[in-house]
Amino acid sequence: MNEFVLVVGISALAAGLTFLGAPLAERFDVPYRLVSGALQFAAGIITALVAITLMPPAIRSGPYVLAVFAFFVGGVLYVALEHYTKRMQAERAAGEDAIGGEEISLGLFIGILVDLFVDGVVIGIGSTLSLLTGLVMALGMALSTAPLAFVTIATAKRQGMLAKHRRLLGRMFIVVLMAGALLGYLVLQNQPLELRMVLVSLASGFLITTVVEGIIPEANREGEPGLAGVLYIAGLSLYALMSLALK
Numbered sequence: 001m002n003e004f005v006l007v008v009g010i011s012a013l014a015a016g017l018t019f020l021g022a023p024l025a026e027r028f029d030v031p032y033r034l035v036s037g038a039l040q041f042a043a044g045i046i047t048a049l050v051a052i053t054l055m056p057p058a059i060r061s062g063p064y065v066l067a068v069f070a071f072f073v074g075g076v077l078y079v080a081l082e083h084y085t086k087r088m089q090a091e092r093a094a095g096e097d098a099i100g101g102e103e104i105s106l107g108l109f110i111g112i113l114v115d116l117f118v119d120g121v122v123i124g125i126g127s128t129l130s131l132l133t134g135l136v137m138a139l140g141m142a143l144s145t146a147p148l149a150f151v152t153i154a155t156a157k158r159q160g161m162l163a164k165h166r167r168l169l170g171r172m173f174i175v176v177l178m179a180g181a182l183l184g185y186l187v188l189q190n191q192p193l194e195l196r197m198v199l200v201s202l203a204s205g206f207l208i209t210t211v212v213e214g215i216i217p218e219a220n221r222e223g224e225p226g227l228a229g230v231l232y233i234a235g236l237s238l239y240a241l242m243s244l245a246l247k
Helices: 001-019 020-025 033-062 062-093 107-131 131-158 161-187 192-217 228-245
Strands: none
Touching: 001 020, 001 107, 001 131, 001 161, 020 131, 020 161, 033 062, 033 107, 033 131, 033 192, 033 228, 062 107, 062 192, 107 131, 107 161, 107 192, 131 161, 161 192
16 A cells, blocks of 8 residues: 555656646747747657657567557547547537637647556556656656646647646646546556556557657648758657656
């Protein structure tokens, strides 16, 4: 029980640091170029998370073919989710005008919430190895998820989402990250390593498709900003350096 309480504390630390991005976005009105650049930066971090932290051990430790297939299924799940949310948006737009004439990207927000949930699961899996590993993962994840939370709320403001809905979205950052961490710890701690790696592959496919189909298109909604590629590579590089420093 004491170990479980420590895991709750570790997940709460990561969730709290992540949530800090939400009130900052509410407090400051930022231009679209900054939001777009931050999305590119966040996309780089998520790509590096998949390429450096999640998939290599999944390929090495899990059944190779099954891990690759799970990666594919994860991407298909995001595409199906995006298709469903766009159909919902089209049906809603047929009955009422879009707020400010601009469509709210529900698929993008859902994808980011799932990203945070997956980050939580990774923290939970790390905690099953050792509490120190879980803590290191929590701190590393928070460095990437806090900017993403800021970008998400800033994007919601730009698209005209109501303030009460933005506050709910901000609270969901805490809920989904802690839920993922506790689920990863409680459900997967006694499961075979191969099963955990297959689930990591599934999550990786979802996350990388979120980047390609959700985050980057949103960042380039009004045309690709200058030096966008540099910001994407900066996110990749920062996460690579951070993961090396925390080893």
